[in-house]
Amino acid sequence: MTALQKDQSSGMDGHRSVLAFLNDAESEHACRQCLAELNLTAAEVRRGSVDDAIAHLAANRSPNTLIVDISGAELPLSAINRLAEVCEPNVELIAVGDRNDVALYRDLTHAGVTDYLVKPVPLPILRSTLTSGSRVPTDRGSKKQGKLIVVAGARGGVGTSTLAANISWILSHRSSRRVALLDLDLYNGDCALLLGAEPTTGLRDALETPDRVDSLFVERTMTRCGDNLFVMNSETRLDATLDFNPEAIDPLLNILRAQFHYVVVDLPRSLQRIHHRVIAPANVRIIVADLTLRALRDTVRLLSHFGPDSETARSIVVINRRGEHAGAEIPLEEFSKTARNTPRHIIPFDPKAMINAANMGKPVAGSRGRVSGALAALAADIGGQAAERIKWSPLRLFK
Numbered sequence: 244m245t246a247l248q249k250d251q252s253s254g255m256d257g258h259r260s261v262l263a264f265l266n267d268a269e270s271e272h273a274c275r276q277c278l279a280e281l282n283l284t285a286a287e288v289r290r291g292s293v294d295d296a297i298a299h300l301a302a303n304r305s306p307n308t309l310i311v312d313i314s315g316a317e318l319p320l321s322a323i324n325r326l327a328e329v330c331e332p333n334v335e336l337i338a339v340g341d342r343n344d345v346a347l348y349r350d351l352t353h354a355g356v357t358d359y360l361v362k363p364v365p366l367p368i369l370r371s372t373l374t375s376g377s378r379v380p381t382d383r384g385s386k387k388q389g390k391l392i393v394v395a396g397a398r399g400g401v402g403t404s405t406l407a408a409n410i411s412w413i414l415s416h417r418s419s420r421r422v423a424l425l426d427l428d429l430y431n432g433d434c435a436l437l438l439g440a441e442p443t444t445g446l447r448d449a450l451e452t453p454d455r456v457d458s459l460f461v462e463r464t465m466t467r468c469g470d471n472l473f474v475m476n477s478e479t480r481l482d483a484t485l486d487f488n489p490e491a492i493d494p495l496l497n498i499l500r501a502q503f504h505y506v507v508v509d510l511p512r513s514l515q516r517i518h519h520r521v522i523a524p525a526n527v528r529i530i531v532a533d534l535t536l537r538a539l540r541d542t543v544r545l546l547s548h549f550g551p552d553s554e555t556a557r558s559i560v561v562i563n564r565r566g567e568h569a570g571a572e573i574p575l576e577e578f579s580k581t582a583r584n585t586p587r588h589i590i591p592f593d594p595k596a597m598i599n600a601a602n603m604g605k606p607v608a609g610s611r612g613r614v615s616g617a618l619a620a621l622a623a624d625i626g627g628q629a630a631e632r633i634k635w636s637p638l639r640l641f642k
């Protein structure tokens with residue numbers, strides 16, 4: 244069994260393992276022949292361009308390996324970047340083109356392409372790429388992972404779960420980004436409820452039996468809360484003792500980060516070893532606080548625990564429930580000075596909006612208002628996108 248075939252057998256339902264978009268009959272024929280020789284049954288070759296591939300992937304799950312034809316594309320590099328936007332993080336991308344150009348080859352591999360084959364498609368090279376992976380080490384291609392975002396509260400009840408659920412919801416409704424929301428509040432988690440889904444015991448099962456965790460397990464245990472939004476949680480009885488090794492979170496995180504563009508983690512108030520294992524590799528660490536002394540104190544502690552920002556990780560302080568204790572709140576400037584960190588986002592206290600959303604069984608981000616506007620700005624910041632680029636379309640959001 245080749246590495247690829249093995250991968251296929253562990254693939255998720257409906258997950259086509261090799262998909263090719265080629266725009267001439269000769270390449271199409273060569274690719275078919277190669278796939279048949281390798282006996283890859285979960286494979287499909289289509290006549291089409293890189294734009295056809297983009298349109299397809301924006302609406303469908305990604306294959307394990309994608310072959311795209313960039314000949315004819317006016318700006319091949321930007322086409323590949325647009326393609327990378329819609330592909331799931333772990334996709335192996337093979338580009339086929341008609342330009343024998345070293346600079347293009349280098350740019351493409353730098354952009355995450357595993358291999359670039361010049362037409363006529365060289366069968367032995369395609370065969371070896373499909374069976375053993377890349378000929379070239381790439382910067383992003385071989386170890387692309389979804390962005391890991393942890394959300395921690397500087398005190399209980401400050402709105403940590405509300406923010407985690409709502410930013411997940413917004414990110415998943417932005418183009419076709421796939422989002423996994425992991426509720427690591429194992430006893431009192433309510434992320435599923437916040438998104439109108441039934442809590443399950445899936446996360447607990449994953450932690451207690453890490454050997455069983457593979458793509459299929461993840462697919463079966465996550466609850467779908469929208470086209471691209473999936474939640475994993477654990478409803479644990481308060482008198483139950485959880486019996487797992489903190490390292491058990493690692494295989495689960497690896498699978499989630501390979502298959503989702505964003506993995507958002509709701510952290511409970513008190514952090515245990517398992518939570519620190521998730522915080523360590525996080526790309527974005529959100530600290531939710533309000534303008535109280537208790538929250539300020541723990542914001543300082545959390546910031547120091549998270550450490551300084553780096554190229555791959557940054558901390559964002561968010562003030563939630565602003566205005567709840569009007570007149571008694573610490574002034575924002577004082578908060579920033581003491582925390583040595585200026586909160587990047589301020590979310591107003593708006594119990595009415597929260598109650599209305601809860602009554603409708605929908606996240607507050609789905610209705611217009613000051614809270615949802617601030618949440619959209621936060622989601623845009625996390626996604627590295629200007630807030631105004633998030634398309635507002637309630638009809639689409641609620642379909």
Ligand SMILES: Nc1ncnc2c1ncn2[C@@H]1O[C@H](COP(=O)(O)OP(=O)(O)OP(=O)(O)O)[C@@H](O)[C@H]1O
Binds near residue numbers: 396565590
């Ligand atoms: N901006 C806001 N305005 C008004 N109410 C809010 C706001 N944000 C959150 N809430 C409300 O605050 C309450 C606590 O929110 P949430 O459960 O998200 O907090 P938490 O920090 O996760 O709490 P816990 O420590 O119990 O996990 C909820 O009733 C929620 O609707």
Ligand SMILES: [Mg+2]
Binds near residue numbers: 403404405428433511
């Ligand atoms: Mg919570």
